[in-house]
Amino acid sequence: MSPSLSGCTPPVSLASVSRKVLDYHAPRAEIAPLLKTLSPHQDPAEPRQALRFPPTSFVLPAVKKLTHPLANPLLFRHNTLPNSRERNPGPMSKTLRVLLWIAVSLLGALALATIALHRGEQINALWLVVAAVSTYAVGYRFYSSFISARVLALDPLRATPAERLDNGRDFIPTNKWVVFGHHFAAIAGPGPLVGPVLAAQFGYLPGTLWIIAGAVLGGCVQDFVILLFSVRRDGKSLTEMAKSEIGPLGGVVAYVAVLSIIIILLGATALIVVNALKSSPWGTFTIAMTMPIAVLMGVYLRRLRPGKVLETSILGFVLVLAAIFGGQWVSQSPSWAAIFTLTGPTLAILIILYGFAASVLPVWLLLAPRDYLSTFVKLGTISLLAVGIVALRPSLHMPPLTRFVDGTGPVFAGKIFPFAFFTIACGAISGFHSLISSGTTPKLIRNETETRFVGYGGMMAESMVAIMAMIAASVLQPGIYFAVNSPAGIVGQAPVAAATTISSWGFPVTAAQMAALAHAVGEQTLFNRTGGAPAFAVGMAQIFSNTLGGHALMALWYHFAIMFEALFILTIIDAGTRVGRFMLQDALGHIWKPLGRTSWYPSILFTSAVIVLGWGNFLWQGIQDPLGGINSLWPLFGICNQLLAIVALCVATTIIVKMSRSRYIFVTLIPLCWLVTVNFTASWNKILDPNPRIGFLAHARQLAAAGANPRLIFNDRLDAAITTILVVLVASILIESTLECGRVISGRKSPLTREAPFVMTRLASEQQA
Amino acid sequence: MKPNRPRRDGRPSSRAKPDSRLRSTLSQIATVILAILRELFDESAYRRFLDRSRLESSPQAYAIFQQENEQIKSRRPRCC
Numbered sequence: 001m002s003p004s005l006s007g008c009t010p011p012v013s014l015a016s017v018s019r020k021v022l023d024y025h026a027p028r029a030e031i032a033p034l035l036k037t038l039s040p041h042q043d044p045a046e047p048r049q050a051l052r053f054p055p056t057s058f059v060l061p062a063v064k065k066l067t068h069p070l071a072n073p074l075l076f077r078h079n080t081l082p083n084s085r086e087r088n089p090g091p092m093s094k095t096l097r098v099l100l101w102i103a104v105s106l107l108g109a110l111a112l113a114t115i116a117l118h119r120g121e122q123i124n125a126l127w128l129v130v131a132a133v134s135t136y137a138v139g140y141r142f143y144s145s146f147i148s149a150r151v152l153a154l155d156p157l158r159a160t161p162a163e164r165l166d167n168g169r170d171f172i173p174t175n176k177w178v179v180f181g182h183h184f185a186a187i188a189g190p191g192p193l194v195g196p197v198l199a200a201q202f203g204y205l206p207g208t209l210w211i212i213a214g215a216v217l218g219g220c221v222q223d224f225v226i227l228l229f230s231v232r233r234d235g236k237s238l239t240e241m242a243k244s245e246i247g248p249l250g251g252v253v254a255y256v257a258v259l260s261i262i263i264i265l266l267g268a269t270a271l272i273v274v275n276a277l278k279s280s281p282w283g284t285f286t287i288a289m290t291m292p293i294a295v296l297m298g299v300y301l302r303r304l305r306p307g308k309v310l311e312t313s314i315l316g317f318v319l320v321l322a323a324i325f326g327g328q329w330v331s332q333s334p335s336w337a338a339i340f341t342l343t344g345p346t347l348a349i350l351i352i353l354y355g356f357a358a359s360v361l362p363v364w365l366l367l368a369p370r371d372y373l374s375t376f377v378k379l380g381t382i383s384l385l386a387v388g389i390v391a392l393r394p395s396l397h398m399p400p401l402t403r404f405v406d407g408t409g410p411v412f413a414g415k416i417f418p419f420a421f422f423t424i425a426c427g428a429i430s431g432f433h434s435l436i437s438s439g440t441t442p443k444l445i446r447n448e449t450e451t452r453f454v455g456y457g458g459m460m461a462e463s464m465v466a467i468m469a470m471i472a473a474s475v476l477q478p479g480i481y482f483a484v485n486s487p488a489g490i491v492g493q494a495p496v497a498a499a500t501t502i503s504s505w506g507f508p509v510t511a512a513q514m515a516a517l518a519h520a521v522g523e524q525t526l527f528n529r530t531g532g533a534p535a536f537a538v539g540m541a542q543i544f545s546n547t548l549g550g551h552a553l554m555a556l557w558y559h560f561a562i563m564f565e566a567l568f569i570l571t572i573i574d575a576g577t578r579v580g581r582f583m584l585q586d587a588l589g590h591i592w593k594p595l596g597r598t599s600w601y602p603s604i605l606f607t608s609a610v611i612v613l614g615w616g617n618f619l620w621q622g623i624q625d626p627l628g629g630i631n632s633l634w635p636l637f638g639i640c641n642q643l644l645a646i647v648a649l650c651v652a653t654t655i656i657v658k659m660s661r662s663r664y665i666f667v668t669l670i671p672l673c674w675l676v677t678v679n680f681t682a683s684w685n686k687i688l689d690p691n692p693r694i695g696f697l698a699h700a701r702q703l704a705a706a707g708a709n710p711r712l713i714f715n716d717r718l719d720a721a722i723t724t725i726l727v728v729l730v731a732s733i734l735i736e737s738t739l740e741c742g743r744v745i746s747g748r749k750s751p752l753t754r755e756a757p758f759v760m761t762r763l764a765s766e767q768q769a
Numbered sequence: 770m771k772p773n774r775p776r777r778d779g780r781p782s783s784r785a786k787p788d789s790r791l792r793s794t795l796s797q798i799a800t801v802i803l804a805i806l807r808e809l810f811d812e813s814a815y816r817r818f819l820d821r822s823r824l825e826s827s828p829q830a831y832a833i834f835q836q837e838n839e840q841i842k843s844r845r846p847r848c849c
Contacts, residue, residue, distance in 0.1 A: 168821045178805050306826055306831030372811075435846050
């Protein structure tokens with residue numbers, strides 16, 4: 001039996017600590033002299049993989065000396081040890097724990113089998129919840145633990161940048177629950193809500209399986225490893241890591257991919273808001289009111305109650321609720337309703353102007369209070385939805401698989417492979433998360449071992465949100481789902497014609513049924529509301545109204561859901577425009593210094609205008625598109641997002657190889673290969689497929705043959721060009737990363753990573769004191 | 770039944786009533802949630818700023834804090 005550190009309850013094996021300390025992190029300054037005494041022939045400067053783990057009996061005194069002041073149960077509680085026998089046994093006996101995990105696994109398997117094998121009858125939504133929760137639990141307990149111990153060798157003794165560079169501003173050692181909340185609030189956006197709703201056109205099964213499997217094996221792993229690698233590099237961004245670990249091209253590709261994804265994301269999400277608000281005086285009024293409410297909050301916070309953000313956000317939330325009630329009155333007043341009944345192009349122009357204003361106005365006046373309000377509403381609504389689903393346990397009306405797996409779907413065209421996978425996007429794996437995992441979060445991590453909880457666990461929570469969105473879409477009658485999500489270009493504009501077309505697909509719905517539903521939610525019509533948000537809102541309103549308030553409150557719940565989605569999409573638009581502006585200013589500063597000055601107003605106006613025009617162009621394109629815009633824009637966004645994930649996984653794989661952990665390369669290589677297959681196939685389809693509903697170029701040819709507006713033809717060619725450029729750039733980073741890995745594995749290059757030097761943590765001894 | 774006496778170190782006895790344990794767990798959860806919200810809403814950051822710069826909370830101090838935090842806050846990406 002291995003000896004234990006005295007004073008540690010539960011006992012921690014010294015052998016495991018010594019292995020963790022010496023095997024991966026050696027040679028480091030503190031232990032090099034000790035190593036020399038233990039093994040005089042071992043040169044501490046020798047590359048890491050040459051260091052052999054010395055016999056435990058020789059190492060124990062040295063490690064004891066190193067770790068004695070840190071013999072602290074708080075520190076080791078989160079330790080991830082390679083051998084389960086050395087783990088904290090806790091109050092529960094080992095047999096009981098084994099039985100518990102067998103039960104969780106069996107329950108997960110049963111739930112997965114139920115949702116996969118049931119045909120021809122409805123199943124309860126709780127099966128999806130149970131399948132997801134059980135799989136996440138097993139994935140977290142075993143797979144993330146394996147990655148922590150074997151692949152990354154998380155080191156509780158190593159000081160994080162939050163500790164070493166603590167400045168009380170961006171580098172702050174923070175409680176892991178608080179970091180988790182911060183990280184989750186930053187990664188959770190409209191993607192996991194909209195993607196699954198759109199992918200539900202294939203049925204609930206493909207999307208659900210991909211959300212669960214993609215998250216456990218891909219998304220969570222990506223977020224976790226990128227977070228850890230950023231922590232070990234003083235909180236460096238993905239772009240900087242790509243540059244230093246792969247090469248200068250990596251940095252350029254990551255930069256271009258990030259900027260492109262921001263611009264396309266903003267265009268696509270703005271389109272979702274436009275589609276949700278057009279011809280909806282109630283929704284438009286409510287969202288319009290959030291702007292003066294945000295300004296009021298900003299002034300209240302600055303002048304009356306400085307620093308009382310929580311109080312101000314609650315006040316803002318109450319005002320937003322009042323605006324929802326006010327919206328009902330507005331929609332029923334003929335004169336006010338006329339003012340707030342806006343067309344798509346008008347709404348698009350207003351949103352573009354809003355994006356520009358939010359980018360140039362002071363942060364405290366609009367951006368910050370909206371951000372607070374949006375975070376408040378987001379966390380509250382997601383929790384409420386979870387409670388609603390568990391309390392109501394609704395049945396899923398959507399079949400597990402629909403006829404549209406063949407690629408003829410009305411919501412967006414394309415076969416189940418590859419379209420279901422990148423449409424889900426953020427619910428399973430999101431490249432954008434790697435920006436947050438290498439942005440704010442690594443600067444708050446108090447101990448390396450907490451990256452597992454924050455990175456892996458945060459993505460699990462995001463994936464759970466995607467499962468809830470899938471449930472919200474699948475509780476709708478399929479006929480209603482397709483009536484809401486199908487564009488006029490496919491099903492026709494007249495309600496009767498649209499209902500007939502949708503019924504002919506085998507999903508019965510009538511114009512009268514849709515009119516009654518529209519009346520119940522306080523809208524004029526629900527036909528052709530593409531974009532996913534209205535369908536999600538109807539599903540959510542159905543769940544909420546069955547849980548609380550009954551049918552009478554359905555209209556309020558619907559507009560609450562629309563407000564919730566639009567509010568945080570607009571928050572993403574203003575924050576994204578500003579982030580894009582800063583990125584552009586940073587790049588332009590290399591060409592002409594004054595343009596890089598973030599406080600110089602001509603530069604602010606110029607760069608804000610460029611970014612706003614960039615996403616505004618995509619928004620306008622979506623408005624003009626007879627196929628509803630989402631058919632082109634969401635796949636484009638999904639591809640960009642997943643291409644960024646490829647860049648992140650390339651960086652992670654290269655670093656794992658350089659850490660001399662090549663035998664565990666599969667951890668990032670398998671999701672990487674899958675994403676390459678999916679996204680390169682998808683890009684090929686979107687550019688070159690002869691079906692005009694799928695291929696951009698085929699659509700451009702069809703429009704040209706019909707003598708359509710040249711602007712529409714240009715839009716398709718622009719989309720094709722952007723996709724091509726991004727694929728070429730990502731392919732080049734993939735090649736460069738493969739070559740770099742090959743050089744390291746074959747021994748032609750020494751495996752040098754750019755980690756910050758090891759510094760022993762002081763927090764543990766402080767905690768002990 | 771013996772009364773639930775506290776231990777000498779002030780911690781509740783291991784034989785504490787289930788409802789008091791539940792209350793203590795709930796209060797711990799509430800503390801963590803409140804801490805998360807305070808961090809998300811920058812209240813903790815403001816308190817750290819006041820401590821660091823030895824200022825009392827006031828509109829002027831908050832304006833300085835916001836100015837200092839503007840770069841960090843507005844560069845923070847929000848995911849899709």
